[in-house]
Amino acid sequence: MGALEGKVAIVTGGARGQGEAEARRFVAEGACVVFTDVLDADGAAVAGTLPADRAVFVHHDVSIEDDWRRVVDLTVERFGTVDVLVNNAAIHRFVSILDETVAGLEKVLAVNLVGTFIGMRTVAPVMLDRPGRAGGSIVNISSTAGLTGYSGHLSYGASKWAVRGMTKVAAVELGPAVRVNSVHPGPIATAMLGPDDAGLGDARFAHLPLARSGQVDEVADLIVFLASDASSFITGSEFVIDGGGMAGRRTIWDQHEPAADSGTDR
Numbered sequence: 001m002g003a004l005e006g007k008v009a010i011v012t013g014g015a016r017g018q019g020e021a022e023a024r025r026f027v028a029e030g031a032c033v034v035f036t037d038v039l040d041a042d043g044a045a046v047a048g049t050l051p052a053d054r055a056v057f058v059h060h061d062v063s064i065e066d067d068w069r070r071v072v073d074l075t076v077e078r079f080g081t082v083d084v085l086v087n088n089a090a091i092h093r094f095v096s097i098l099d100e101t102v103a104g105l106e107k108v109l110a111v112n113l114v115g116t117f118i119g120m121r122t123v124a125p126v127m128l129d130r131p132g133r134a135g136g137s138i139v140n141i142s143s144t145a146g147l148t149g150y151s152g153h154l155s156y157g158a159s160k161w162a163v164r165g166m167t168k169v170a171a172v173e174l175g176p177a178v179r180v181n182s183v184h185p186g187p188i189a190t191a192m193l194g195p196d197d198a199g200l201g202d203a204r205f206a207h208l209p210l211a212r213s214g215q216v217d218e219v220a221d222l223i224v225f226l227a228s229d230a231s232s233f234i235t236g237s238e239f240v241i242d243g244g245g246m247a248g249r250r251t252i253w254d255q256h257e258p259a260a261d262s263g264t265d266r
């Protein structure tokens with residue numbers, strides 16, 4: 001029996017990348033999934049490879065309230081309820097603070113922050129009004145950029161710190177019926193990470209303890225756990241999946257043998 005047998009899930013940003021991997025894994029684990037995105041052609045292509053009776057792609061801009069109402073109504077109509085929401089859709093923006101604009105900041109916040117908020121607010125009443133059914137699980141995808149400061153990440157970082165903060169409040173308000181957790185990926189090999197133009201491969205991530213980027217299926221494993229009843233006593237928590245980047249980074253010292261008589265304490 002799959003880890004998500006009988007559950008109904010909504011996954012945003014599911015046309016590619018991590019969201020696609022999560023939609024696929026959810027179906028493989030026995031769930032019915034409505035996965036959404038603004039990329040209609042990609043979403044339809046993914047849907048074409050999944051069983052039509054258990055996976056539906058819907059066009060959805062997460063920053064638009066009416067779109068959310070339509071998605072939640074369709075999910076309930078089609079599959080009866082919503083057990084799991086993965087707020088995964090996001091946009092990335094790499095701009096220095098001196099070059100950032102109000103419009104640029106607002107654009108990122110509209111998708112990453114407001115989209116996550118509307119998602120929780122629209123789905124929560126359905127999850128709260130289900131006597132006799134196991135509790136709901138909301139998983140908000142933040143980032144390690146929501147745990148520390150990276151250059152060029154003013155808007156994206158602000159949005160991901162806010163997602164982390166909203167997650168705590170939602171966990172407190174929506175418990176005990178609904179669990180809400182945040183996930184903080186480090187570099188994951190998707191379109192958002194950007195192309196490896198210089199052909200460096202894993203050398204781009206040599207500073208990480210695990211010395212490579214993560215794969216979408218590795219993140220999907222964690223999301224399945226948080227969506228499932230196996231995580232039934234976990235809420236308001238943050239899950240870092242970053243190859244160890246938040247623990248620390250390799251430094252220039254790793255490339256040198258210590259001088260025998262240097263007395264350097266490293």
Ligand SMILES: NC(=O)c1ccc[n+]([C@@H]2O[C@H](COP(=O)([O-])OP(=O)(O)OC[C@H]3O[C@@H](n4cnc5c(N)ncnc54)[C@H](O)[C@@H]3O)[C@@H](O)[C@H]2O)c1
Binds near residue numbers: 016062
């Ligand atoms: N890839 C990484 O290195 C990385 C690191 C940390 C966090 N994350 C987070 O992981 C999540 C998944 O990103 P990914 O790596 O799969 O990147 P991705 O760009 O492949 O996927 C993001 C998806 O969100 C969709 N999207 C964008 N705006 C939308 C909107 N308004 N409405 C609906 N869908 C929209 C995109 O079309 C895309 O399919 C995001 O929340 C991202 O911020 C990614």
